[in-house]
Amino acid sequence: xxxxxxxxxxxxxxxxxxxxxxxxxxxxxxxxxxxxxxxxxxxxxxxxxxxxxxxxxxxxxxxxxxxxxxxxxxxxxxxxxxxxxxxxxxxxxxxxxxxxxxxxxxxxxxxxxxxxxxxxxxxxxxxxxxxxxxxxxxxxxxxxxxxxxxxxxxxxxxxxxxxxxxxxxxxxxxxxxxxxxxxxxxxxxxxxxxxxxxxxxxxxxxxxxxxxxxxxxxxxxxxxxxxxxxxxxxxxxxxxxxxxxxxxxxxxxxxxxxxxxxxxxxxxxxxxxxxxxxxxxxxxxxxxxxxxxxxxxxxxxxxxxxxxxxxxxxxxxxxxxxxxxxxxxxxxxxxxxxxxxxxxxxxxxxxxxxxxxxxxxxxxxxxxxxxxxxxxxxxxxxxxxxxxxxxxxxxxxxxxxxxxx
Ligand code: CTP
Numbered sequence: 001x002x003x004x005x006x007x008x009x010x011x012x013x014x015x016x017x018x019x020x021x022x023x024x025x026x027x028x029x030x031x032x033x034x035x036x037x038x039x040x041x042x043x044x045x046x047x048x049x050x051x052x053x054x055x056x057x058x059x060x061x062x063x064x065x066x067x068x069x070x071x072x073x074x075x076x077x078x079x080x081x082x083x084x085x086x087x088x089x090x091x092x093x094x095x096x097x098x099x100x101x102x103x104x105x106x107x108x109x110x111x112x113x114x115x116x117x118x119x120x121x122x123x124x125x126x127x128x129x130x131x132x133x134x135x136x137x138x139x140x141x142x143x144x145x146x147x148x149x150x151x152x153x154x155x156x157x158x159x160x161x162x163x164x165x166x167x168x169x170x171x172x173x174x175x176x177x178x179x180x181x182x183x184x185x186x187x188x189x190x191x192x193x194x195x196x197x198x199x200x201x202x203x204x205x206x207x208x209x210x211x212x213x214x215x216x217x218x219x220x221x222x223x224x225x226x227x228x229x230x231x232x233x234x235x236x237x238x239x240x241x242x243x244x245x246x247x248x249x250x251x252x253x254x255x256x257x258x259x260x261x262x263x264x265x266x267x268x269x270x271x272x273x274x275x276x277x278x279x280x281x282x283x284x285x286x287x288x289x290x291x292x293x294x295x296x297x298x299x300x301x302x303x304x305x306x307x308x309x310x311x312x313x314x315x316x317x318x319x320x321x322x323x324x325x326x327x328x329x330x331x332x333x334x335x336x337x338x339x340x341x342x343x344x345x346x347x348x349x350x351x352x353x354x355x356x357x358x359x360x361x362x363x364x365x366x367x368x369x370x371x372x373x374x375x376x377x378x379x380x381x382x383x384x385x386x387x388x389x390x391x392x393x394x395x396x397x398x399x400x401x402x403x404x405x
Contacts, residue, residue, distance in 0.1 A: 003031035013041025078112030088122030128163030193234035200284035220244035321352030
């Protein structure tokens with residue numbers, strides 16, 4: 001996957017600099033061409049001779065070559081590269097990158113970089129957790145850089161790593177995944193053009209009184225990832241979402257969003273939209289029950305026990321399953337804690353889904369309030385298990401399956 005890729009590897013003054021050799025070896029083994037740019041502090045930890053032997057290229061560290069005074073062009077490097085990787089990235093370099101303090105060749109190269117930039121932080125935990133470092137990393141993320149979260153092997157979406165640099169093989173795997181996705185994204189740009197997809201996302205809130213509700217922990221992240229993925233493939237998306245945090249925003253104008261609160265409201269919205277859709281993906285965590293009555297005024301403490309009687313909500317999935325016409329595809333989710341596969345199989349039939357995406361709460365990193373998910377896709381014919389991935393990557397697998405049907 002990295003065959004022919006041109007990588008600028010920035011090395012800074014961390015004890016983890018020796019691991020750069022392993023990164024170079026793995027990159028070169030996979031067919032990449034590597035140009036090292038090292039900071040003056042980096043050279044205290046590893047010698048340019050070792051690095052140039054591994055990359056078969058002179059190492060760049062000064063603005064001028066000491067030997068003949070030739071000018072090293074950071075602008076040319078910025079155009080040459082397919083990616084820049086800063087590994088290890090110290091707190092100091094991260095700070096300079098975030099603020100454009102261009103006092104060495106690595107930072108000037110970064111500032112001229114036209115290719116995606118990956119940063120693998122390396123420092124002790126206190127330094128990593130310090131608000132200054134966290135703020136700088138968030139700034140770099142906001143500028144579109146990719147942070148390789150220490151200790152997770154993933155590109156970070158929120159920062160909670162342990163400071164110690166991610167292992168070289170995981171860093172290289174991150175780059176490979178990125179290029180693989182980029183490659184396939186190019187092929188898929190218009191694969192869903194003209195298709196209309198309904199997606200439900202988030203929790204529902206069932207009102208008890210004007211200030212209280214019954215809800216659940218769904219964040220809506222999986223549903224938004226699915227909406228973004230469909231939109232990036234050219235589909236027109238109708239996203240019906242329950243109450244999610246204000247930070248949840250669809251990234252494309254191809255996503256039209258309808259905000260609802262209760263299961264009943266979600267049901268009405270979906271019923272109206274579904275007949276004109278090619279497919280629907282029901283990712284919302286819909287409350288199965290709602291209070292029989294909603295108090296019009298805030299319920300007061302009386303000192304007595306309190307009983308709220310619940311009545312069943314409409315099953316949106318089952319209703320759409322009944323409405324489903326030839327040519328329409330219906331996809332459901334199942335979050336199970338036990339007898340996962342047989343429960344999912346039963347839901348597939350009962351709700352007339354074409355396939356069902358199973359996540360088990362037994363799997364660490366799967367389910368609610370996480371940035372990752374581990375799924376099994378179940379059809380009437382069989383099942384496919386996938387490894388733990390970030391939710392946007394999981395969305396790609398699900399939409400690939402949708403397109404296959
Ligand atoms: N679903 C729905 N409307 C509901 C409940 C569920 O559309 N009122 C959808 C979910 O979005 C999901 C699928 O149905 O795609 C399965 O949800 P789940 O809660 O696991 O199924 P239930 O039928 O509620 O079964 P359980 O008894 O396990 O809660």
